Amino acid sequence: MKTKIFIAIMALALFAACKGRNGAYEVVNNSINADTTGAQSSAADTVVTEPKLVKTANMSFKVKNVQQTGDSISHLTAKLNGMVTHHEMGSTVERSQDVRLSDDSVMRVSAFNTTADMTVKVPSEKLEDFMSSVSHMGIYVTSRKMDIEDKSLDYLAAKLKLKNRSEMVAQQKTGKIKIKDPAAVLWLKDNMIDGQINSQKIDQAVNYSVVSLSFYQSNTIYKERIANDDPSVYKMPFDNRLLMALSNGWFLFTELMLGLANLWMLILLGVGVWVAFKTFKRKYPALKV
Template sequence: MKTKLFLALLAGVLLLGACKGSNYEAIRDEKAVSKTDAALANADSTSLETTSTKLVKTADMRFKVKSVQQTGDAIAALTARSNGMVMHHQMQANIEKSEDIRISNDSVKRVSAFSTNADMTVRIPSDKLEDYMTEVAHMGMYVTMRKMDIEDRTLDYLSEKLKLKNRQELVAQQKQGKVIIKNPVNVMLLKDDMVDQQIGNMRTDAEVKYSTVTLSFYQSNTIVQETIANDDPSAYQLPFFKRLAIALSNGWALFIEFMLGMANIWVFIVLAVALWMLYRYYRRKHPAWFVSGIKS
């Protein structure tokens, strides 16, 4: 009986010690987590303070010029001097109205009214954007539209940066065996997200460094006169007497063809004549047959 009581007291003491040990480990883990969270919070605040402002600038301008081609060349040269790059350049001319004036049988003077315009997209260092826009505006006769937009992407940039850091830590723990991701597809998706975030931040850095400028310019309608060959086939006719000689020749050729055709069917012609003569003969010798046939 005493032995059973002693074993019961010993089991109680061991259970109490195990509970204290587990409580101690739990408290120690909570302190570690608290310290980790505090460190992350300090790191996040430090990242927020050290992250530079991410301002993305874009600009648009539409203006009228004297010569679209010369202005396009001047803008390209200015862009090169500003350490920029022309990303898109398109010039086109549309015929607004055209009229043909006949000056001879085979020549026509064509008078056309053209409208010419061009579109350009350039990338300029952001610190030179204002000066660049001012110089481009001076190239035109007048500006019909000019605007500039500034987008602050600082918080978006910081958000992607912190998300990338969290994913990198998760991947590191997965490699060390602290975290187990059972589905390999989830690992690949996680790594793809990390790549997308890195590329997104790199794209933001590039847009912050270089501003995108869209330029559209045009000129007054241009009148162009040119002498071209007449493209109407009916205008190209031979002289009258030559056409008459050709017509007589064609008539003789048709007559010859007709005679040849008749020669090819001479047997049928002879047979038809013989039948007609036979009909006339019987009608003259036996008129009663034909009269009775008509009466019946």
């Protein structure tokens, strides 16, 4: 008895939930149930005829010349009807030393390394050929990796959802379903667009594989003769410096004489005081000052 009461309560709850879920729209024609059943059966018959395999790969390797290898990879990608989506190359100075050649010039010796990163898209059926050709461009391969992800179920789910939404919009246009909230119609159409974009993204990922490449070369030594940037080394020869010192000494002497000439009154007064003191001391030797 208790089991029958529990089943009856669960049935009533399920009926109320379904009624509340369908509150956003109302059925105008009872034939929609048959249409919905037919749509579900036709959607179930929709299958992906071929697997949707998304291939990605990456490789790290050492080369003789980074710039030449980057150009070769770009040409190979174009030859295979692919596209380079990212290319970055940079050099970093690890050590540097200046060797003095003369007072005004030095030889700068620098050791720097050069690396590059590239991201390319190539047709998936040519991925193996591309990876093999690129690996032969390097001295040796540090790492090489390829992943394959099956997107068949995701693609099928997107297609089925898009078909169901398309049928609902068609029924709304013919009046079989009346959606009360206009925002719900707009959301449904936007969701259909998102589904189409996602399907196209999967198709594009299946048709073109993304390959990430990272390559580098041995450290390069570069020598260049540059001007000495130390101001203290820029001095005149000894003879010129001696003549300038004598000239500066004569200039200081003349300035001193001119300074004394400006003080002639004080000098004369001092001489007069000194003479008067000597005369007074001579006349009165017994007096103590």
